[in-house]
Amino acid sequence: MADIVMKGVSRDYGHGIYGVRDADLEIRDGEFMCFLGPSGCGKSTTLRMIAGLEDITSGSLSIGGRDMTHTRPRDRNIAVVFQTYALYPHMSVRDNIGFGMKMRGVGRRERDARIVAAADKLGLTKYLDRKPAALSGGQRQRVALGRAMVREPDVFLMDEPLSNLDATLRAEMRLELVRLHREHGKTTVFVTHDQVEAMTMGDRICILRDGHIMQVGRPLEVYDNPVNIFVARFLSSPPMNILPATLAEGRINTEIASFDLAAAQKQAYAAARNRPLTLGVRAEDFYAEPGIGRVAVRGRLQVIEALGAENILFLDIEGQQIAARVDRRFLPETGADVVLHLDTAAIHLFDAETETAFARPDPESLRA
Amino acid sequence: MSRASLLRHAALVAICLVVALPIFWLLRTSLVPPELSYDPRIWPEFSTENYRTLFAGNGFGRNYLNSIIVALGSVLLATPLAALTGYAFARFRTGGKAARFAVLATQMLPPVALALPTFMIYRELGLTNSLTGLVIVYAVVNLPFLTWILMGFFEGIPADLEEAAITDGATNWQAFLLVVLPVARPGIAAAVVLGFILAWNEFLFALILSGPSTATVPVALAALQTSNGVEIGKVAAGVALAIVPLMVVSRFIQKYLVRGLSFGGVS
Incomplete structure (x- = not known):
């Protein structure tokens, strides 16, 4: 079980500036939730608060029923896919994918087996010994996904992971992400400013503006019954x-x-x-x-x-x-x-x- | 070759000569007998006498070793500290802008304003005329400069990388050691080279704090300006030798140095 419950969550930067204000949101176990909004609306901040990369200044957050408001990121069992992919440039694809398992003390043999399995699933087998600099944008994206997947986290957090890809590849990865989600069935939070991504991928979407949640619902419900202009x-x-x-x-x-x-x-x-x-x-x-x-x-x-x-x-x-x-x-x-x-x-x-x-x-x- | 390209090459040759001539003359002066140092002929006679007397009579070997120990020691002490400080400034709101500039305060004073109090303190501590004392003072004096170089470098590394490492299960320390430091390698190499050069060439502190057995190369060279005049042949020999490690170090690390000073980043 890995539902995410946010109650009155705010990120106060001081001087009356808020990244997110009084956000109440429940993301169900196994759900694919899209955060949608223009830049500066607080969607990434919210994701980063769930990840623990941004402090929650008031309110509470729980993941899988456990309070995580002030838990360190490494103890939340989440995986983040960044917009820039954030691959470790000095490590091979193999080491990039295996880094998280190494940090968590997974034995070498099991690590290798899981790396090979993930690479196989993502079509990266040929590239395991390359450095990220020698990969195309789409391949880097896959490595970032692989790095998140092999850890078998409770929750996937994805911060605009497709926005650096060209249109064809983006459409392809959209389908692939949905397929992967269906396979692993893990709770996923996906941040995007692209309404097509949100509409097509999300079980539900959450629309934000100026740090406030405007509306949460199934894509077509929201499309048919928007709460405001x-x-x-x-x-x-x-x-x-x-x-x-x-x-x-x-x-x-x-x-x-x-x-x-x-x-x-x-x-x-x-x-x-x-x-x-x-x-x-x-x-x-x-x-x-x-x-x-x-x-x-x-x-x-x-x-x-x-x-x-x-x-x-x-x-x-x-x-x-x-x-x-x-x-x-x-x-x-x-x-x-x-x-x-x-x-x-x-x-x-x-x-x-x-x-x-x-x-x-x-x-x-x-x-x- | 076209006319334009010919002109261009002529200009380049001229510039090269301007740069190379003093170095050539230095070598020439060091490798002629001392009495021919000021002889106008290009290379009247070959002799290694200057080098021999420099080592045998003046104990230059000792000075050379001192300089190597002091420069390496101070850089090995200062660089890790500078890396930690620079990283803290770059990533966390450590002391804000004020602290960043405060660490530069010592660099804004004339060095002699620091040298004399340091001498008083060292006398109390018994650190005068010791290599340890010089290592410490060079590390301290170079720390702000190295901190700033590395700070710029760390700022150029996307924070995403550490965040990825931290969510991957690394501690802050592990993220720093396993991800940030390897990525910052060119910057660290640049800092090491510059720190080494600064310490290698430093004169004032060495003059005031060192004694006969701990004098470094610059102090030893200055001592060749005696009451009987400047022993220019030996000076030339000493300077020629003093250049060698710098050439070796920069040559060895050139690719890092260029990347380190110009890019300050990765990706």
Whole structure:
């Protein structure tokens, strides 16, 4: 059992500066948890506090039911994979992988056997006697993984381990990490600023901003029900479109369109009436074709990014900048007037002042 | 060869001559009979008399050995201390910026301001005219400088490396000894060479603190300026010999020295 429980954890740097403030989080045994957020949001600090590399100035941390708030890193039985890989440059791959076992007094014979097994699993057998400088980025990454794996720790902590790899290799390692996690089933904390990594790898994701945890949940849950505008925008690329809006007599009014809400929406958004609101629409909730529950919006196409599988349109609609993700066959000319159809069932509503979301009804139930 | 390249080579040859000429003249003066030292001819006559009298009459061998003992001893004493101090400054908030500069305080005084009090203290302790005394004083005087060199070096080593070692189960000491020190090897080599050179060339402390049996090479060379004039032939021979260990050391360690002074890092 290696669940991680953080209660009111803070990292106070003094002078009122906090790396992380009052973080409450429970990471379940065997779970793959992604910390997601922009740089400086405290995700790495949180990971480092779990590792014991950063002091916890208040609150408590337990791993596997044991209090670890002030335990030394070496006594936590965790393994860290660093963004820079942090391979020991003067040691061979073999010694790099074996270093942790050596420190923990594992006998030579067993050490060698485990090194060979890990190298085999990661395709490093040929490189065991090389120095890290003689390896490619992807191979170094694998050595760093191997070094973490052979120790058989309770918890894996990974600090942006894929960000130094090129795009192809990153996608490959993403799959490999998920596969390895499924095999060993160990609790894993993975820090990233890339929402694709978080969405695709995490059992759950934890989104941070300015040292505070914004939302924790399963990737699609969070994507469908972001608690505030920050989460809503951060989780997608292009970010969710947001527009000033009002709600009166069951009708949403914005610069780009006005439309009636469905009965379930009226009920759900009762608290939002007659307040300054922000309407959120994801890029994929615009369509080229009309349909039930869709309302037409008209604008001028400024830029089109044809990605092959789909097209991203950037439009100016009544002075509002709107990004829309549409079918690859819909390819209007730049500068043309374009009509798109907004799926009103898929909208998000936020309080304009607090930026928090109003709970929304399930779009699928509206369409039924 | 093109004109430009010819010019370039001519310039390089000229510069080489400027550098090499004094060394050549030094060797030439040391290897002619003493009475021909000031002779304008390039090499009138070959003689090893200067060397022979330097060793036989002046006991230069003793001085040479003293210098080696003192320079090696002080560097062996100072470098580990400097490594620990530099590492502490580089990695931990030891005393803050103030302490970093405070260790340089002794370097900001004119050396003679330290030499005289040191002499008084040494007299009380009975350390004057002893090699031990010189080893200690050189180690102490060079410590701040070596600390700063190594501090810069340790700062260039990513902290990730030690953190990886610590999470791998190493203690702070093990991380330092097994990971940081090997990675910092070029910097340590640079510090050793520079510390050796500083101690080898030091004159003032040696003059004040040493006695007849413990005089180092610089003191012995200075003593050749006698009331009967400067014995330039012997001086030249002594200086020629004094250069040798420096040439050997820097040659041997050149690749480290260059990396050590310019990069200060790894990766």
